[in-house]
Amino acid sequence: MPPQAILFDMDDTLISSFKGSPRDVWRRTLDEFHAELGHAALDATADALYAAALEFWSDVSRHKQARLDLVRTRREISGLGLRRVGVEDETLAHRIGDALNVLRDREMTLFPHAHEILDHLRAAGVRLALVTNGAHEPQWEKIRRFDLAHRFDHIQVEGDVGFGKPEPEAYFHALHALGADTKTAWMVGDNLEWEVAAPKRLGIHTVWHDHTGNGLPDNAPAQPDRIIRGLAELIEGF
Ligand SMILES: [Mg+2]
Known part of the structure; x- marks a missing residue:
């Protein structure tokens, strides 16, 4: 019935x-950043970005504000992830976060x-x-x-x-x-x-x-x- x-x-x-696993979306996003990050670092950086995203979104208290401004949130997550691999570069973090948005939009x-x-x-x-x-x-x-x-x-x-x-x-x-x-x-x-x-x-x-x-x-x-x-x-x- x-x-x-x-x-x-x-x-x-x-x-x-998204296509594939969420971690793979980060990895594909990084393809266009190989010049900045170096080919060898792309997998480790994708792992770090994904780990940062999981940690970020697991915090229920900030989830609501974060999902209402995804551009800012994904830039912030990118910054947290890059720091995990020793990269302090806010401009790069913003560009990676924005590139993730573009990729997800395209693959939707x-x-x-x-x-x-x-x-x-x-x-x-x-x-x-x-x-x-x-x-x-x-x-x-x-x-x-x-x-x-x-x-x-x-x-x-x-x-x-x-x-x-x-x-x-x-x-x-x-x-x-x-x-x-x-x-x-x-x-x-x-x-x-x-x-x-x-x-x-x-x-x-x-x-x-x-x-x-x-x-x-x-x-x-x-x-x-x-x-x-x-x-x-x-x-x-x-
Ligand atoms: Mg849903």
């Missing part, structure tokens, strides 16, 4: 925002069947909301670029409304806009805190998009009600 409503995450749920693509599945769900009478964290401009740029706006009954961007996942208001506001409640709604997403642990506490049925295919990590904060490897699995059975 289809649910009454589905709340969808956008990044890495409907849109694939819709996951297979995204439009088709959304349209199918809507035609089946399921009310759909897009609930995405991040700032107004970059998020709406993606919504337009990937032709998502008209496919949803409600679009909620953190930078527009002032609250985001995992704040309970983010889910309740979207459900209210759809005329739905927690008992008849699903949340679909890739983030185990924002789209599984937090909505599950509110009684929402949670679907984890395991887009990497690596399975649930040992330290998962909660068990999703369902795990899908691809979006097409969402409409199986109805």
Whole structure:
């Protein structure tokens, strides 16, 4: 039976925002900096940048401010990473951070069947909301670029409304806009805190998009009600 409503995450749920592993994205970003860093140092620098990114984003207290200004954040992470390999160069850090943004933007693509599945769900009478964290401009740029706006009954961007996942208001506001409640709604997403642990506490049925295919990590904060490897699995059975 289809649910009454589905709340969808956008990044890495409907849109694939990088190719390969996150560490490889840093490594590809560094290709154009071989003159400054030296070919031999590129792998070690990529490891350091990735480690700095993991450490940076693991700090929940600064996550919200950081994701609302990704340009500044990625410059800062690049600076932290470069320092780990003994490079103190703020200009270079800014250029690497900006280059990462450009590369991610270029490699961004819709996951297979995204439009088709959304349209199918809507035609089946399921009310759909897009609930995405991040700032107004970059998020709406993606919504337009990937032709998502008209496919949803409600679009909620953190930078527009002032609250985001995992704040309970983010889910309740979207459900209210759809005329739905927690008992008849699903949340679909890739983030185990924002789209599984937090909505599950509110009684929402949670679907984890395991887009990497690596399975649930040992330290998962909660068990999703369902795990899908691809979006097409969402409409199986109805
Ligand atoms: Mg996501």
